[in-house]
Amino acid sequence: MPAAIREIQRLRSRVYDLEQQLQSQDLLANNTATSLITPPASFAASPASNIAKLDPLKEHPSPKRVWEGIYTSTGLSYETQYYGPASSFFFIGRMSSYLAVALQQPHSDHHLQLNSASRSFATPTTLKRGPLDDAGVSIEGPTTADTLSGVQEDYFLGLFWQSYHCILQIIDEVEFKEHYKSLWVAPGKSRKPSALVDIVLALCMQYGVAFVPRSGASQQTEGDVDGNDATIAGRWLYRRSQSLLSAELESPTIVTLQCHILAVYYLCNASFQNMAHSTLAIAVRTAQILGLHLEPPVYLTRKAKELRRRIWWTLFAVESKTCMKLGRPLSAQISEASCSLPADDPELALLSGSSFASFGDNVTWHSYNVQNTKVILAARAIYVSFHDKCAEVLAPSEGTTLYSDAHSLEACAQFLSASMECLQTWRLEVPDGLKTRRKGSGESLSTDRSPLDLELYAPVWLQRQRLLLELLYHNLAMNLHRPFICFSNVSSSSLQHTRGHASACVDHAIAITDIMYQILTETDTLRGWHEAFQWQWNATLSLIGYVLAYPLSPSTLSARQAIDSAIDVFETFGRNFVIAASAANVTRDLTAKADFLIHRCSGNGLMTPAIPSGDVRPLRNYNDFNGPSGLIGPNDGGVEANDFQSDIEPSAMFQNPLAGMDLAFTVDSYNSFEPMLAGSTNMSNMWNFSQE
DSSP: OHHHHHHHHHHHHHHHHHHHHHHHHHHHHHHHHHHHHSOOHHHHHSOGGGSOOOOTTTTOOTTOOOOOOEEEOOSSSSOOEEEOTTSHHHHHHHHHHHHHHHTTOOOOOTTOOOOOHHHHOSBTTBOSOSOHHHHTTOOOOOOTTTSOOHHHHHHHHHHHHHTHHHHHOOSOHHHHHHHHHHTOOSTTSOOOOOHHHHHHHHHHHHHHHTTSOOTTOOSSOOOOOOTTOGGGTTHHHHHHHHHHHGGGSSSOOHHHHHHHHHHHHHHHHTTOHHHHHHHHHHHHHHHHHTTTTSOOOTTSOHHHHHHHHHHHHHHHHHHHHHHHHHTOOOOSOGGGOOOOOOOOOHHHHHHTSOOOOOOSTTOOTTHHHHHHHHHHHHHHHHHHHHHHHHHHHHTTTTOSOSTTOHHHHHHHHHHHHHHTHHHHHHHHHSOGGGSOOBSTTOOTTSSSOOOBOOOTTSOHHHHHHHHHHHHHHHHHHHHHHGGGOOOSOOOGGGOHHHHHHHHHHHHHHHHHHHHHHHHHHHOSTTTTOHHHHHHHHHHHHHHHHHHHHOTTSTTHHHHHHHHHHHHHHHHHHHTTOHHHHHHHHHHHHHHHHHHHHHHHHHHHTOSSOOOOSSOBOOOOOOOOTTOSTTBOOTTSSSOOGGGGOOTTSOGGGGSOGGGGOOOOSSSSOOOOOOOOBSSOOOHHHHHTOOBO
16 A cells, blocks of 8 residues: 555656646747747847948949959950950050050051961861851861870870979879879770870970971061961860860869869960960869868878869969959959968978979979969969059049059059068068079079079979079069059159159069070070960060150160060070061061150150150050941041151051050960041040040
């Protein structure tokens, strides 16, 4: 009986506990439902002003005034593309407008255009001349002569390891060679296709064929761009690589990204700069899909982690460099990347699989990749802050250019002077092992114009790394200074910082030219290197622009001498690819005009030819010679160009030298000439330039 009583009490206690639990759950459910309808008391008591309000357009700078660029056609089509004020296209547009006024002779000659693959063919793989509408969609396939044998492929792959592999550093040599070996499945048979192998071979054919002299080439002849031109060598391998990559869009791999980066270089060398820019966008998205912008997963080996870092930062550097040259918005944002910079210690160099020795001060073959990334990051930081400052200066006046107000121009110049310290800090921190020494007391990475002291027994890959790093530095600095070359008759005393940047720009341009001239004269280190040619062309534009803007400056004589050296550089490159021969001829033509203006200014005692105050703007919004009303072409009615010839020089002297500058490579080129306006004898109206 007592046992039964104890059991009853236990059961009653258990029922009570279950009832309490049920009541607690009901209370919790009621509180939750109430909270969904009524906010907590703490929120209800908070003033509305303390609650953050989301603005969907918060990041859209609607009141921000941007420094407008130029619209110009850079391919076969007359459709125009946009290039910003930092681009060489914009600078050439300003030079063209200046020459039109200074020479008082508009002349639009559409047929005097330099030869390049992108001006002759719609794509690198379509060798039928004419626009895409005429060429159709047919794509050239490989012929028996195009197909490489195993021995030939080995030769071109050997070039890769001593050239692009040392510069890009995005491929594991051991893994690549194992992959390449696996493609040869049977003796006597051709290898299986591979997107990575194909694009590597295409790039190396482009480089290797550039050592072969053009048929019938001479210093004065250009010839036509045809299927044998070095800039589009290996095009069918490029096409097959792209075809194979199309199947990897949904499920990309590291190899997919490597192919995209190499394709960017191939397209830049081939002069298809807009295709290269579009391919860069695909590469950036592919890298983000793969998570390369983040720190590598912890489970990977150190070798794999560092490869991912090198690939990401190589892509980031190429994308930044290209966007700055084109003057277009930057796609990859550094604020969204947590991936740290790659390492370059000797231990890692041994792990990487490539047998390159270290050279003192812990400098390895990976050190170039780190320093290349750092100098571009420094230039990028200056570029972004400078253009933000320009937008800030333009905002009060709602202007779109700096050249309309000397005070605003000088304010931006002063800001840039302070910002350039970032680039100088990088210069001082570069390891000595990555610097090319100078003869005498000359300083490396400087503009003191001292000759190079080339290390006789240094390996070619190390010499090339040193030279390309220094040329890149000078090119980046020159581009940052160049907006302050002003084609206007303004007192230099009121624009000290502006004039200082113009002088710095020409100093860097002379440095590039001196280095290129000496290297091509004494060594073969940069022969066939297309980007080096493009840097020289960019420097030549700065030299000519400076001579035109400041014909009696103390630096003008040195700049003029450097232009002659630049012509020699173009002639050397021109023996191997057509576009360089064209650059030599255009430079001669431009130099003749500059010499004439210098002579005229010297006779008049003027610092610059008489130009209204305020820099002339590049002409824009043109499509073709039969475009909008008011534009006339060579066969149209209305005002003839000869009606405006001056009586101080034959008409041949006044043919606008920029009419033939239809270069289309990477970004440093010019591809159109602004047709004149009919029905006006006033130069400023006829050319439709406004005072900036």
